[in-house]
Amino acid sequence: MTPFARATTALQLLAIDPVRLGGMVLRARSGPARDGVIALLPDDTLRLHPALPTEALEGGVDVATSLAQGQLVRHRGMLSHGCSTLLLAMAERTPPLMVTTLAQALDSGSKSALIALDEGVEEDEKIPFALSDRLAFHLTLDGLGQADIEPMLQSARSAELGSVQTPDHAIDDLVTLAVSLGIDSLRAPYLALCAAQAHAALSRRSSVTTEDITAAAELVLAPRATRLPAPPEEVDDAPEPERSETPSETPENIALPDEILLQAIQTALPPDLLAKTGSNTARNAKGSGAGRKRVGNRRGRPLPARDGAPRGDQPRVDLMATLRAAIPWQGLRRRETGHIGARPLIRPSDLRYKRYQELSDRLLVFAVDASGSAAMARLAEAKGAVELLLAEAYARRDHVALISFRGAEAELLLPPTRSLVQTKRRLAALPGGGGTPLAAGLKLGLETAEQADRRGLSPVLIVLTDGRSNVALDGSGHRGRAAEDSTAVARQIAQAGVETIVIDCGKRPDRSLSQLAVSLRGHYASLPRADARSLSDAVTTALDS
Amino acid sequence: MKQPFPFSAIVGQTEMKRAMLLTAIDPSIGGVLVFGDRGTGKSTAVRALAALLPPIKALKDCPVNAATLAESPDWAGVTRKTTHKIATPVVDLPLGASEDRVTGALDIEKALTRGEKAFQPGLLAQANRGYLYIDEVNLLEDHIVDLLLDVAQSGENVVEREGLSIRHPARFVLVGSGNPEEGELRPQLLDRFGLSVDVTSPTEIAERVEVIKRRDAYETDHTAFMLRWQAEDAALRDQVLHARKALKKLKAPDSALHDVAELCIALGSDGLRGELTLLKAARAYAAWRDDTALTRAHIRDVAPMALRHRLRRDPLDEAGSGARVCRVVEDVLG
The missing domain is CATH 1.10.8.80 (Magnesium chelatase subunit I, C-Terminal domain)
Incomplete structure (x- = not known):
């Protein structure tokens, strides 16, 4: 089957058994091929997007109509419309709450097939597993153009x-x-x-x-x-x-x-x-x-209600606050309108909305200098310090990422995770030796931090180095250029607003590093004769300040 | 509504099934925490268990499923003594549930239309005398978790908000499931679950084939499949009922108490909740096996699930705590 034929076949199968098959994950950017598939969807297809409030999916109280009619009016959610197909655009951004809602609907035998469009560009942007696992077909249309579109084979009644x-x-x-x-x-x-x-x-x-x-x-x-x-x-x-190689032996x-x-x-x-x-x-x-x-934001604790619809996408009316705001006016309004009866008169201006305080999860990005000079000085100590910090990160439920830089380039040893066991394992296996590509390390740190920022985490970059940057961004060993590069990247980091902590773990404090911390607009801690414990204390102090 | 998958037809997952049956015999053991891979039948097992259990007698129109008028709260306004049989309630707590939905809140409709202050019961009221199931419990919002803990502990839901002052019984077995790779559970919450089991996907091909076969039969040939497992479910149900009776007469000799205490000390579990749960679980297990007295064998079999989650955890320790418990059980009980 050609990739496009796969998609059309999947659609036909979904039409036959939507309840058990659940739906399809379609990985494709917008383009003629994707439009071609979407054109084949039934007419009653409803479009969903990740920012929809839960109430829109599950139904809820229609506040405006309820107030106008004086009785409770509920509106039906999109999941209970009974349409044959739901199309979820930008499915890779679906927040956990919506994933659970959809997963529950799928588990309970929803009559609608769910087509999740995965438009992820980055490798780490993928549809949450809890959702994709429940959808039968996983197809990709990447790289298909107008020429690949084939008409759907109309089969006779199945x-x-x-x-x-x-x-x-x-x-x-x-x-x-x-x-x-x-x-x-x-x-x-x-x-x-x-x-x-x-x-x-x-x-x-x-x-x-x-x-x-x-x-x-x-x-x-x-x-x-x-x-x-x-x-x-x-x-x-x-x-x-080769991919087409047939396995020569079976287990x-x-x-x-x-x-x-x-x-x-x-x-x-x-x-x-x-x-x-x-x-x-x-x-x-x-x-x-x-x-x-x-990962993402916790949904937060409630704050006092306020008037005026909030900027957020899920305004929820705080009923008690609304009634409280309406009560002083009841006498006036009754006289004005001649209304009789127990029902309170509520005007839209009385509406008060709930607010929530969102606490973002923190991500600690450790950029560890594993170059020869640092290794000589105290790589082992730095490792020990990071381990201590990890134990603390566990207590604070922070996420952790690990970057090492040595030789000619920096490497993301561990993408953001909460699994400390993994972090520790990678850290222990960290080899030392080679030059100090400080600029490359900072650059990768910035990229990781920015990615995390987009996912709603607050990143903090912690750089452990002895400061003798001697490898430039292009990998050449020009000392002067290396220093220039690292200052330039440091300015970028400062501009991006990423919090930073520079920890000097050379034999004696390095002037260039405190300057680096200035360009980073971050904290600087020099630890000439530090042990792991005091290093960890320094970071904790810097984080808390 | 289709009948849930029969409990006896669940392939493998012996430990999870055992833990759930023990809570059915003695609900005071506390909840069950099921951690493991996706698609291993966690939620299927919870729903199946509720269908397996005998129906309970409850007052008609009582929002908290109370058995007698004395237990029914005043605000519910139940006056007639007529009871009816209902299936053991299983309530799903959705991750996004708001506090109002969980504890109950002011009845919006009555407040708006009649200006009356009335209470609308929430999920906790519905779950009284039954099961409260939370999928992805490790992703639940912290303040909802605190609230659940408090209620699960006291067996009573107290609502003091929006000018309401309401209380009603809320005794339920908390069943939580989740995938530890997506975030850990706070130790305070871990400790409140009575039992904890780890589930993994079956590794045997034959077992996996059997799972798929039964699921397919359940979906495609529903009536025949339910009929096929009816007898086995009924036998399990009788065994649970029998065990509930036997539990009252079961003796726990001092030597068993001594074993339990020694085990918990050797493991260094905090507080005394470990001992209590282990004892209760072992007693329920003995009743389940229809033995007349509690012995070391019972304690040994349930110790991992009762203690696994109570060890003081080193966040950087790679080995599972289950292995540690087994090792200590070997050492202490021989």
């Missing part, structure tokens, strides 16, 4: 879904395949089975055949693969295995289904699969990936 028989080996095949592709969730093989049954009904067959299983595997299982259906050791050893306990099945799968495997498998982060990426998408 067979009755209930009458489709499923042979036992079909289930065995799908489960085995899911395991060999490294898919942990049990929802995946189940959704694949549903897809196979729907596909059989689409093709007017009374029983699930190999063709249906192949289609289901291609549409449901292949995009979720976290590894090739071959022993992982082989993948690691091979320098650059003993896993009997792979038919060759045909595998070939179909491999055309549909995600292109970045090897990039994920090659590094040993594949397993970890699953965990921290889920965590990263979910």
Whole structure:
């Protein structure tokens, strides 16, 4: 199947069994191919977007009408409209609250199929796992243009879904395949089975055949693969295995289904699969990936109500405050309008809205200098200090990211996470040696901080270095240029408004570092004879001030 | 509404099922915390358990499912003694639930239309005598968590807000589930759950195939599937009822108490809640097994789920605390 045919097939299957299949994740930027797919959606499609308030989804009290009519008027939520398709744009930005609402609707057998459009550009922008796991089809339209659009094959009326028989080996095949592709969730093989049954009904067959299983595997299982259906050791050893390479050997306990099945799968495997498998982060990426998408602001504690609709997107009327504001005027209003009865007269100007105080989560970005000079001086001590800070970060429920810079470049060892175990492991494995590319370290720190900022975290950059910057941004070992570069990046950081703390861990305090802290508009702590404990205290003091 | 998936048809997950049955036998054990991968049947198990349990007798029109007039709060205005049987309530607490929705609040409709001050019961009232289920409990807002803790502890919901002063019984078993990779639970909350279990996806192909098969049968051939498992569910139900009776007569010898205390000291768990829960869980387990006295074997079997989450945690410790508990159990109980 071509990528576009996959999308049209998925839509047809969704039309047959929307309840069990849930929906589809469509990864595509706006373009003719995406428009082509959206044009195929049924007419009664409702569009959702991540900023919708929960009330719009689940229904709630219609305040304006309630006040006007003097009785409680509720409006129905979009989830209970009973339309055949819901289209969620910018699904990668869905906040956790909405994810749960949608997931609950999917679990309770919502009649509407959910099409989640994933428009993520960055690698870390992905649809929350809790949502994507419940949607059967994961498809991508990236790189398709006008020429790839094919008309949907209009099939004659499909067979009755209930009458489709499923042979036992079909289930065995799908489960085995899911395991060999490294898919942990049990929802995946189940959704694949549903897809196979729907596909059989689409093709007017009374029983699930190999063709249906192949289609289901291609549409449901292949995009979720976290590894090739071959022993992982082989993948690691091979320098650059081709994607179309058929596995030469199968693990003993896993009997792979038919060759045909595998070939179909491999055309549909995600292109970045090897990039994920090659590094040993594949397993970890699953965990921290889920965590990263979910971070965001807590919804906060209530504050006193105020009048005037707030700027936020979820104005909620504080009833008591509203009544309290209306009561002093009742006598006047009654005389004015001649109203009789117990009902209070409330005007729009009485409305008071609830406010919430949002506490943003903090992210500590540690940029650790692992160059030769720092390693000589006290890399071990710096590591110890970071570990102490980590324990404190745990107590404050902060997120942590780890950057190391040495040799010619900086490296993001650990993307923002709350998993301290991982941080500690990466930190312990941190090697030392090479030049000091301070500018590169600062630049990566800035990028990480900005990304976090966009996701609603408040980043703090903590730089541990001995200050002898000797590698410029372009990787050349020109001392003067290196210093210029790091000052330039430092100014950028200051402009971006990222909080910084510079910790000098050289043998004696370095003038250039206190100047760097000035350009960063950050705190500076010099620790010539510091031990881990005092380093940690210095940071805590700087953070609290 | 489709009948929930039968409890006896859930494949594997022995520890989770056991923990849930123990709370059904003795609700005072406290809640169950289920941590683990997605798609392992956490929420299915909770709903299945409620369907498995025998129906409860409750006053008609009583918002808190009270069994007698004395238990029904005054504000509910229930005057007739007629009772009816209702299924054990299971209430889902959505992550985004507001405080009003959870505790109950002023009835907007009555306030607006009739100018009356009336109380509209919230989720806590609905969950009385049943189960309160929170998916993704680790992502729940802090102030809602505080509120739940307070109510779960006291068994009573006190509403003092918006000019209302209301109280009603709210005794429920708190069941929380979540994925620890997405954020940890505060230790204060951890401690309030009686039992804690870790679930993982099954690793055996055959087991996974069986899960999918049963799920498919449940969806496609619903009536036949429910009929097929009816007898087994009924047997489980009888066993629970029997165990509830047996629990009253069960003796806990001093040696067992000694074992429990020694175990908790060796593990260094804070406070005495660990001992109490372990004892209760072990007694419920013995009643479940239809044994007449509490023995070491019972304690050994339930110790991991009762104590796992009570250890003082080193945030940088990689090994799971379950392993630590098992090791200490080996040492102490031999």
